[in-house]
Amino acid sequence: MTPVKMHTRALNLFYGEVHALKGVDLDMPEQCVTALIGPSGCGKSTFLKTLNRMNDTIASVRISGEVVLDGEDIYAKNVDVTTLRKKAGMVFQSPNPFPMSIYDNIAYGPRIHGEKKRIVLDEIVEQSLRDAAIWDEVKDRLKKPALGLSGGQQQRLCIARSLATKPEVLLMDEPTSALDPISTSKIEELIDELKRDYSIVIVTHNMQQAARISDYTAFFLLGEVVEHNTTGDVFSNPKDRRTEDYITGRFG
Amino acid sequence: MNNTNHGSITQKRRRPSEILLYGLIFLLAAFLAALVVFIIGYILAKGLPAISVQFLTTAENPIEETVGIFPSIVNTLYIVFFALIICVPLGVGGAIYLSEYAKNKKIVGAIQFASETLAGIPSILYGIFGFVFFCVLLNLHVSLLAGVLTLTIMVLPIMMRTTQEALRAVPKSYRDGALGLGATKWYLIRTILLPCSLKGILTGVILSVGRMVSESAALLLVAGGSAMYMPRGSVWEQLSHSGSTLSVELYRYAMSRGDNSTAFGIASVLIIIVALLNLLTRFVAWRLNKR
Numbered sequence: 231m232t233p234v235k236m237h238t239r240a241l242n243l244f245y246g247e248v249h250a251l252k253g254v255d256l257d258m259p260e261q262c263v264t265a266l267i268g269p270s271g272c273g274k275s276t277f278l279k280t281l282n283r284m285n286d287t288i289a290s291v292r293i294s295g296e297v298v299l300d301g302e303d304i305y306a307k308n309v310d311v312t313t314l315r316k317k318a319g320m321v322f323q324s325p326n327p328f329p330m331s332i333y334d335n336i337a338y339g340p341r342i343h344g345e346k347k348r349i350v351l352d353e354i355v356e357q358s359l360r361d362a363a364i365w366d367e368v369k370d371r372l373k374k375p376a377l378g379l380s381g382g383q384q385q386r387l388c389i390a391r392s393l394a395t396k397p398e399v400l401l402m403d404e405p406t407s408a409l410d411p412i413s414t415s416k417i418e419e420l421i422d423e424l425k426r427d428y429s430i431v432i433v434t435h436n437m438q439q440a441a442r443i444s445d446y447t448a449f450f451l452l453g454e455v456v457e458h459n460t461t462g463d464v465f466s467n468p469k470d471r472r473t474e475d476y477i478t479g480r481f482g
Numbered sequence: 483m484n485n486t487n488h489g490s491i492t493q494k495r496r497r498p499s500e501i502l503l504y505g506l507i508f509l510l511a512a513f514l515a516a517l518v519v520f521i522i523g524y525i526l527a528k529g530l531p532a533i534s535v536q537f538l539t540t541a542e543n544p545i546e547e548t549v550g551i552f553p554s555i556v557n558t559l560y561i562v563f564f565a566l567i568i569c570v571p572l573g574v575g576g577a578i579y580l581s582e583y584a585k586n587k588k589i590v591g592a593i594q595f596a597s598e599t600l601a602g603i604p605s606i607l608y609g610i611f612g613f614v615f616f617c618v619l620l621n622l623h624v625s626l627l628a629g630v631l632t633l634t635i636m637v638l639p640i641m642m643r644t645t646q647e648a649l650r651a652v653p654k655s656y657r658d659g660a661l662g663l664g665a666t667k668w669y670l671i672r673t674i675l676l677p678c679s680l681k682g683i684l685t686g687v688i689l690s691v692g693r694m695v696s697e698s699a700a701l702l703l704v705a706g707g708s709a710m711y712m713p714r715g716s717v718w719e720q721l722s723h724s725g726s727t728l729s730v731e732l733y734r735y736a737m738s739r740g741d742n743s744t745a746f747g748i749a750s751v752l753i754i755i756v757a758l759l760n761l762l763t764r765f766v767a768w769r770l771n772k773r
């Protein structure tokens with residue numbers, strides 16, 4: 231049994247009156263890919279955001295229960311959110327490059343955490359872009375605005391931007407939903423590479439993708455985790471009737 | 483099977499109502515453009531002949547009966563410059579505080595309401611307040627400094643308003659992206675929010691300059707209504723003297739002296755100064771954006 235990198239216990243989240251997460255208990259093992267699947271609006275993005283406290287910015291949000299990273303409760307009073315988010319980076323559901331050059335986008339994270347040396351930054355930028363399978367497409371225009379890239383390129387840029395801070399946990403919200411099959415398979419290969427060093431939690435609507443790349447799968451429904459098991463078991467031998475229906479496309 | 487006939491797509495069809503509306507909008511736009519050109523043209527046509535080197539570089543001389551507006555030009559630039567130096571950081575800072583930091587929504591709402599109300603009251607009220615508060619209570623007398631402070635209060639709501647709008651227009655996804663990478667709020671403001679709102683802030687500056695340059699009633703009360711002497715002494719001495727700006731002079735020449743040709747001359751100078759200040763602001767924006 232692999233050690234657990236992150237886990238949640240009795241995690242409840244409310245958006246005002248809306249009960250979006252209902253007592254979620256989930257273990258996310260180290261150096262593994264955990265896939266979150268489930269119909270639209272069931273709370274996958276919400277759950278992902280609680281893992282690096284991105285819900286803090288929404289005033290109406292109330293949270294109870296615990297979220298633990300490396301044995302520490304990330305909602306404890308003395309937590310430094312900046313360090314937490316460096317450890318647990320996030321790729322958002324829709325690409326959101328900043329209105330600045332490609333280079334500055336990638337260097338943004340390292341600069342937050344105090345990296346100033348040009349040589350180091352150059353190195354990080356190139357490596358991150360290579361890892362995100364976009365280096366060849368942008369290497370000649372690093373100084374050009376990132377907003378001039380295509381949607382798929384922007385998404386890979388955002389992945390590169392998250393990698394640049396060298397996180398330990400990577401939270402990805404449908405990172406390939408805007409990509410063509412070629413870049414999608416590049417990203418999937420990348421995820422496979424990355425899990426040697428990172429723990430990855432990925433939301434996906436693509437069942438084949440979940441089956442291909444993940445080690446564990448959690449099925450969400452209306453804010454609850456209905457089933458959580460190794461990906462093999464979830465897909466070949468689902469315990470819950472609703473999981474089976476969802477995976478085989480009989481509802482949702 | 484498909485028997486609806488939509489006609490050829492290359493055939494442009496306009497409904498009569500659409501043509502009518504289009505024509506109306508065109509006429510309206512043309513009328514507005516013509517009006518602006520006419521007003522500016524009229525002022526310049528009547529005013530430019532009054533402008534000479536002497537007019538621009540000397541003070542009025544009642545003995546030799548020559549007219550000069552140099553002191554008022556200097557007073558105007560002084561007041562605009564110093565008021566901007568105070569109200570831009572204050573307005574931008576206040577807006578940042580209100581939209582990014584303030585937690586208590588009720589207090590934010592109250593401040594918002596107060597500043598909107600302030601933006602709407604007639605400027606003479608600022609004049610009276612400025613006179614009582616700055617000139618008398620703080621003992622600044624009738625001076626350019628009192629004028630600077632009064633105008634600062636007057637345009638502060640404009641600065642805050644435009645900056646807040648600009649901050650609000652920054653997409654949420656930029657904030658999420660930056661915070662998600664671990665940026666602190668201040669880092670986010672410095673690297674993303676302020677650069678993105680630059681245009682809006684500069685719109686605020688342009689509006690504020692326009693309001694300050696055109697102000698006469700309030701300044702007549704707090705900064706004085708004459709500009710007989712050539713500027714001399716240090717900046718501080720200048721600020722502690724009374725003096726009139728171009729708009730105040732314009733008002734005096736047109737109203738109490740009935741000297742319309744000088745008034746139009748001053749009006750032309752004002753138009754040119756405002757145009758130059760706008761160009762300068764745009765230039766600054768362009769330079770900052772390039773960085």
Ligand SMILES: Nc1ncnc2c1ncn2[C@@H]1O[C@H](COP(=O)(O)OP(=O)(O)OP(=O)(O)O)[C@@H](O)[C@H]1O
Pocket residue numbers: 245248250269270271272273274275276277288323
């Ligand atoms: N900022 C918010 N304020 C209020 N309610 C929200 C907010 N964000 C999400 N919700 C609600 O919480 C529930 C879960 O939303 P969430 O975005 O987590 O779904 P999801 O599983 O990611 O869906 P999708 O697959 O479509 O991305 C939905 O009912 C949604 O309407």
Ligand SMILES: [Mg+2]
Pocket residue numbers: 274275276323403
């Ligand atoms: Mg989602």
